[in-house]
Amino acid sequence: MTGARSSGPALAVVGATGAVGTVLLQMLSQRADVWGDIRLVASARSAGRTLAVRAEKTEVLALTEDAFDGLGPGDVAVFLTPAEVSVRWAPVVTARGVVVVDQSAAFREDPEVPLVVPEVNGHAVRTRPRGIVATPDCVTAGMIAALGALHAEYSLSELALSSYQAASAAGRAGSEVLRRQLSLVAGTSLGEQPGDVRRAVGEDTGPFPAPLALNVVPWSGELREDGWSSHELAVRQETRRILDLPELPVAVTCVQVPVVTGHSLTVRARFENEVAAPHARQVLDAAPGVVLVDDPAAGEFPTPADAAGTDPAWVGRVRVSLDDRHALEFFVCADNLRKGAALNATQIAELIAGEFA
Ligand SMILES: NC(=O)c1ccc[n+]([C@@H]2O[C@H](COP(=O)([O-])OP(=O)(O)OC[C@H]3O[C@@H](n4cnc5c(N)ncnc54)[C@H](OP(=O)(O)O)[C@@H]3O)[C@@H](O)[C@H]2O)c1
Structure with missing residues (x-):
């Protein structure tokens, strides 16, 4: 047995x-x-x-x-x-x-x-x-293979990111409460008047501090000094540790979105070296554990619906910053229960x- x-x-x-x-x-x-x-x-x-x-x-x-x-x-x-x-x-x-x-x-x-x-x-x-x-935490784990490959090529010097986190990061309780809330709001015009989603969902917010269905919640973790959340501080600290960059400046905002599985992140990474988007795409394309889907003209970019149930981190929307040739902006999704x-x-x-x- x-x-x-x-x-x-x-x-x-x-x-x-x-x-x-x-x-x-x-x-x-x-x-x-x-x-x-x-x-x-x-x-x-x-x-x-x-x-x-x-x-x-x-x-x-x-x-x-x-x-x-x-x-x-x-x-x-x-x-x-x-x-x-x-x-x-x-x-x-x-x-x-x-x-x-x-x-x-x-x-x-x-x-x-x-x-x-x-x-x-x-x-x-x-x-x-x-x-x-x-x-590491599921947010860090979802982006770090892509970031690590770019760091090896261009030397990371600064990082800013926002997460768009799925409910299943809060375990079975997280996905169950989102499913319950979605069934309460399905087929209604809720979301058009102030407070109506809160009224429909009531007190049943589970591990989240506000309703997640038809909503976006800018909080994950416990309160720490100066308004930071424990989750944001963890992503900063873990990224520094894994990349062996103990002084790396990292700005991070963690946000919960009404997705069951699949975390997404928008990332702005600044490097010591100048970056060219076509070369950065080649680096990402060759990186282990990363799949590049980046053809916005054809409507092709990754979404958590593509990443859920798959192993790699999916990267798209790769752009050099308009005001800084050393900075790259990109979007990455990964299944928080798998790679995360x-x-x-x-x-x-x-x-x-x-x-x-
Ligand atoms: N979900 C994610 O995306 C994610 C990503 C990265 C890291 N993590 C971390 O991974 C861990 C598991 O997360 P999860 O999402 O799988 O949580 P979960 O769905 O709540 O599952 C928790 C598991 O731990 C067991 N457990 C709870 N209390 C226990 C106790 N006192 N003694 C023995 N077993 C106990 C539960 O057993 P019972 O079923 O018997 O209660 C269950 O198997 C957490 O530390 C979480 O922070 C989760």
Whole structure:
């Protein structure tokens, strides 16, 4: 019942029942199979449920020490859980010699935990003094492969971005509340009078501070000093860490939009070197994990509806700034549950499995 196979390292998926966990289990059936035993772990609420992984029904175990029995050095545990669960349980698992790949915000700023996007700094996986590797926030992860490729070519010196974030970034609760709100407002003329969407949706805003259906919400995360949100500060800090540019000036505004899955960003990146749009497009086109769709004359540019369910970051609207030949403006979308979360964690777990092969 634990998805047992004789060869290959074991993989524990902690948080297997969540929004990211569900996508990760699908990916395990689609990618080259490097794993032996696969354990599915979640809260006691889900214990005993069965989920399909590699076409086998596998029982979900409650998160206890027993769930990791038999796992040790060479095995990997991916944590797709709230940060407080990762803080409590990752050290319990690393004490067995199992490497933890953590998807939460718990360790992203810890200098002894590498923060990794394989297309940009995959080498950093190998230096993990605490036995933990962190994967970045879904906004950072969605744009960093494109930005990293441009940085390698032109040397990034300044960054300004706005996110247009999907509801599923707030987990199952986020997408469920958006679907409920959309059903309440469907087929009505709501949105034409002040306050009428708020009245229709009522108090049911879930993890968002305002109605999301027929709306745009300029907030994500918790309040920090001087009006910044924790999410905005995280994107700034993570971008600096992954690109190894600790002093990079970064301006960021995080915005929630009524999209179920697929984050978008508008990015203005300034470089030490002058940029030419055709060459920048070639750089993006050749970048691993990036697909360029940039023909506005033909109406071709990426949207989150194209990115949802796919692995790469989709880039379009590539322009050199009108007032600065060193700055490039572009639009990028990526599936927040895939490259923003499950895919990045899976890629890291596979790199670690490869070390022991
Ligand atoms: N959604 C995204 O786009 C995204 C992107 C990047 C990073 N992340 C991060 O990834 C993590 C998972 O996100 P998600 O969107 O998948 O959240 P989610 O849909 O709310 O799922 C949370 C998962 O954690 C489990 N869990 C919750 N409390 C637990 C506990 N006390 N003990 C054991 N398991 C527990 C849940 O199990 P039950 O089902 O049993 O409750 C569920 O499997 C979070 O840290 C999130 O910030 C999410």
